[in-house]
Amino acid sequence: MRVHSLSQAGRDEYVVGDDPDIVLQLQDVWLRIPVRTTETRTLKSALVRSVTGGALRRSSGGAMIEALRGINCTIRHGERVALIGHNGAGKSSFLRLVSGIYYPSSGLFRASSPVFPMIQKSFITAPDLSGTQAAKAHYLLQHGSLRGFDTFLSDVLDFSGLGDFIHLPVKGYSEGMASRLLFSLLTSGSHDCLALDEGFGAGDARFFERAQHRLREFISSAGTLLLASHSDDLLGQFCKRGLVFNEGKIVYDGTLESALSYYHE
Numbered sequence: 001m002r003v004h005s006l007s008q009a010g011r012d013e014y015v016v017g018d019d020p021d022i023v024l025q026l027q028d029v030w031l032r033i034p035v036r037t038t039e040t041r042t043l044k045s046a047l048v049r050s051v052t053g054g055a056l057r058r059s060s061g062g063a064m065i066e067a068l069r070g071i072n073c074t075i076r077h078g079e080r081v082a083l084i085g086h087n088g089a090g091k092s093s094f095l096r097l098v099s100g101i102y103y104p105s106s107g108l109f110r111a112s113s114p115v116f117p118m119i120q121k122s123f124i125t126a127p128d129l130s131g132t133q134a135a136k137a138h139y140l141l142q143h144g145s146l147r148g149f150d151t152f153l154s155d156v157l158d159f160s161g162l163g164d165f166i167h168l169p170v171k172g173y174s175e176g177m178a179s180r181l182l183f184s185l186l187t188s189g190s191h192d193c194l195a196l197d198e199g200f201g202a203g204d205a206r207f208f209e210r211a212q213h214r215l216r217e218f219i220s221s222a223g224t225l226l227l228a229s230h231s232d233d234l235l236g237q238f239c240k241r242g243l244v245f246n247e248g249k250i251v252y253d254g255t256l257e258s259a260l261s262y263y264h265e
């Protein structure tokens with residue numbers, strides 16, 4: 001179980017019950033991201049309001065973006081949750097935080113099972129690596145060992161259709177080829193808890209259709225799902241509960257239908 005508990009003063013302050021049904025629990029979670037810039041004179045010293053994005057403040061050496069602000073939320077096993085909100089509202093930051101990519105600046109966050117992030121749109125490995133080596137690095141990061149890797153690689157090879165290109169450096173792939181590989185890597189295997197950001201490339205039109213089918217199967221196989229999307233149709237296919245984000249806060253939490261009505265009001 002992963003637990004992060006930080007108060008403003010850096011001390012543990014919260015007590016969480018041990019309900020085995022709870023997969024994710026967040027209490028008063030804040031995420032502040034410092035951004036270094038020399039353009040601070042153009043930022044107002046008080047909170048700058050804008051149409052998109054989290055709350056932006058001037059800070060020493062640049063700016064501070066409050067991407068998540070006082071998030072309180074409990075997700076139980078088997079829930080299928082839509083993250084709704086305008087650009088910059090905090091959906092991806094929330095997904096990154098629950099999958100362990102970002103640490104909370106303050107508040108309590110507890111995850112009782114690993115959350116698989118399907119968020120990245122590019123390889124996190126060196127571009128000189130071959131497709132096979134990139135797959136190996138990805139597998140090692142996920143599983144901590146290479147047990148089962150051969151089956152995984154053969155599935156990736158089959159689905160991506162890359163053939164012998166899998167042995168060549170990823171940096172020589174076209175954008176679509178790289179998308180095919182990345183998509184195949186991320187959708188091989190199943191995960192108990194899935195954090196998925198819709199803005200996900202999937203190669204050319206021919207591949208796109210196969211990818212849609214595989215994505216649906218992949219999403220359906222997850223026990224618990226968090227899905228960020230601007231498509232009401234997509235959310236309607238997979239989710240029952242909706243969280244509406246605005247300026248880093250959850251401003252509505254309810255059924256998907258009521259959350260979408262709230263958002264579109």
Ligand SMILES: Nc1ncnc2c1ncn2[C@@H]1O[C@H](COP(=O)(O)OP(=O)(O)OP(=O)(O)O)[C@@H](O)[C@H]1O
Nearest residue numbers: 033053054065067086087088089090091092093094
């Ligand atoms: N790594 C980062 N560096 C700087 N700012 C960041 C970073 N990650 C997120 N932010 C800021 O946090 C705020 C929330 O962004 P986030 O990506 O979570 O929004 P979103 O709801 O997913 O938006 P979209 O619908 O456009 O994908 C934005 O103001 C963004 O600029």
